[in-house]
Amino acid sequence: MADRPANPWYVREVDDETVERLAAIIDPHPRAVEIGVDIVGDPHREDDDGYNWTRLHYARNVADVTPGSVVVMGSRVGTYLAKVVAWDFEVSDGDPIVTLNLLPVTPDAVQRALARSRTTAA
Amino acid sequence: MTPPPSPGRRKLRMLRPQGPPDDTALLIRATPASIDEATLDIAEDALESAAVYDFERPGEGRVALYGVSVFARPRGASPVEVLRRFASSPYYLEATARAVRVAGFEVLPTGANLDHFDVLLLDGRDPDDPLLPLTEVRVAAERLVAVCGDPRPNPAYPGGSHG
Numbered sequence: 001m002a003d004r005p006a007n008p009w010y011v012r013e014v015d016d017e018t019v020e021r022l023a024a025i026i027d028p029h030p031r032a033v034e035i036g037v038d039i040v041g042d043p044h045r046e047d048d049d050g051y052n053w054t055r056l057h058y059a060r061n062v063a064d065v066t067p068g069s070v071v072v073m074g075s076r077v078g079t080y081l082a083k084v085v086a087w088d089f090e091v092s093d094g095d096p097i098v099t100l101n102l103l104p105v106t107p108d109a110v111q112r113a114l115a116r117s118r119t120t121a122a
Numbered sequence: 123m124t125p126p127p128s129p130g131r132r133k134l135r136m137l138r139p140q141g142p143p144d145d146t147a148l149l150i151r152a153t154p155a156s157i158d159e160a161t162l163d164i165a166e167d168a169l170e171s172a173a174v175y176d177f178e179r180p181g182e183g184r185v186a187l188y189g190v191s192v193f194a195r196p197r198g199a200s201p202v203e204v205l206r207r208f209a210s211s212p213y214y215l216e217a218t219a220r221a222v223r224v225a226g227f228e229v230l231p232t233g234a235n236l237d238h239f240d241v242l243l244l245d246g247r248d249p250d251d252p253l254l255p256l257t258e259v260r261v262a263a264e265r266l267v268a269v270c271g272d273p274r275p276n277p278a279y280p281g282g283s284h285g
Contacts, residue, residue, distance in 0.1 A: 042167050043208060044151065044191040048136040048233045055170070076159045077152055078210025091131045091174055106209050108280065 189240030
């Protein structure tokens, strides 16, 4: 990644052809399926720009973790919400680094807020 | 299927000029209830780092980064201020930079975040060498966990249920 953009809405998009190419060669990661997350990753990791990172082969479904997506990531450490910022192909064409922005809210808190929003006042 | 790696393509980790003072409290890891799982998590994280990153050691060249991300607790800050970002984890491990160094680990000042460091679990590995087996990295992770003592309840964990 270059310097971290100040804009929190920044996303480095990838084209559909690249997503289809990688979805065809990457199977669902067993641990992602087992613990029910979009992608396995460690919330402690930080790259040089302060973003979290993991690898695309840890995804449950490649098409769900494209840049711009909000995902549930997790490991033995717990589950966390994150926004996918970019796929970084510097080290691999077939298994890019997935650059993530950890969101400062918990999955439970978001679920509770969404449940309230679906409740209409009597 | 795990895609094959692209040999020789690696990232060079940015190092800041100075490591943490000896008396800095380091959040080594937010952890699950099981210390065995925490140890395994640390070992796997270091392997993942070494698969991608090198760092430059002056006079020696590039070294594979078997690193574990840790966060300094700023002086005067309470643990909850650092742990809020790890609210899904019931426990945490903490140690001073001095204790980590005395145990033989280097604490590298990595990345742009001034509070972020990597504890180097295994030193001196050539980036061109194959990755070490998990069992070997796990032995080093056990040494690091031993430095921290017992896991402490995470005050940011909701409800205070630390099962």
